[in-house]
Amino acid sequence: MLIDHPLLGLRDSSEFIYMGDAKLLNRPNWKSQNSMTKFIDYGYLRKNPAGVHKELWYHEQGDRSWLVVTRNTVTHEILKVELARET
Amino acid sequence: MAKIVLKREKPLNGYSKVINKIEIAEYKFDSLISLAIPLKRERKCKLNFKNSLGEPMPSIENSIISKSGILGFRIGLDLLFICNPSHSSFAKKTVPLLKQAFYITDQTGGWCGVEVDGDRVIEMLERICPLNLSQKIFAIGDVKRTIMDHLNVIIFRETEKKFILFSPSSSSGSFLKSIETSSRNI
Numbered sequence: 496m497l498i499d500h501p502l503l504g505l506r507d508s509s510e511f512i513y514m515g516d517a518k519l520l521n522r523p524n525w526k527s528q529n530s531m532t533k534f535i536d537y538g539y540l541r542k543n544p545a546g547v548h549k550e551l552w553y554h555e556q557g558d559r560s561w562l563v564v565t566r567n568t569v570t571h572e573i574l575k576v577e578l579a580r581e582t
Numbered sequence: 583m584a585k586i587v588l589k590r591e592k593p594l595n596g597y598s599k600v601i602n603k604i605e606i607a608e609y610k611f612d613s614l615i616s617l618a619i620p621l622k623r624e625r626k627c628k629l630n631f632k633n634s635l636g637e638p639m640p641s642i643e644n645s646i647i648s649k650s651g652i653l654g655f656r657i658g659l660d661l662l663f664i665c666n667p668s669h670s671s672f673a674k675k676t677v678p679l680l681k682q683a684f685y686i687t688d689q690t691g692g693w694c695g696v697e698v699d700g701d702r703v704i705e706m707l708e709r710i711c712p713l714n715l716s717q718k719i720f721a722i723g724d725v726k727r728t729i730m731d732h733l734n735v736i737i738f739r740e741t742e743k744k745f746i747l748f749s750p751s752s753s754s755g756s757f758l759k760s761i762e763t764s765s766r767n768i
Binding site: 502503504505506507509510556557558559560 | 661729
């Protein structure tokens with residue numbers, strides 16, 4: 496599988512590490528009233544869809560950037576790749 | 583009491599061999615440092631780089647070679663490496679200048695360098711390197727960080743058929759074996 500890195504172009508997926516659901520970028524506010532429920536959701540619950548999914552990929556054997564990859568988990572088609580710092 | 587002076591061993595002990603007309607040799611350097619650009623200080627770092635090395639800061643995956651032979655290359659948005667083959671005033675003059683703008687880490691002991699040179703070098707590399715090594719994509723002076731045989735490698739193209747590969751010194755023996763095996767498999 497090739498990932499079209501926004502800065503470096505097409506790179507082999509073996510250079511990357513899959514780091515989970517991109518919802519991890521949105522950490523809940525610990526001050527909110529129902530923060531416990533939100534943190535349980537944030538820490539443990541995943542949708543695991545068969546279809547389009549936003550994922551975090553870390554370019555460990557490359558420029559050490561974090562990417563948000565929108566990928567179809569059924570076909571492995573990659574629809575969009577963005578730098579996590581710019582999302 | 584006698585003064586003891588420690589002498590650093592090269593990771594591959596000065597290795598040099600020719601396999602299938604590919605010259606494989608340890609690339610010797612005095613020091614290798616990494617530079618990190620502090621947040622929102624890219625402009626200052628660009629000026630500092632030019633003042634310190636006499637060359638503009640390279641763009642991502644590009645390199646410069648200073649008049650004194652120092653190789654500088656940029657791996658990512660905020661990460662660069664400087665490799666000093668043998669310039670004597672590097673540690674005393676250049677590094678303190680660079681420290682005024684960059685975060686600096688000495689990585690000399692952490693990496694080994696291997697030069698591979700020869701007409702069939704692409705055939706050898708394409709067996710272990712996932713990058714497109716076509717000159718249109720990976721031109722002379724370009725540099726990329728990638729993975730070869732499960733090992734982290736920084737690859738620099740010096741000429742059409744000569745590359746310098748940097749890999750962690752702790753696994754340099756395994757890396758050299760990959761290169762030798764790939765050279766024999768052409």
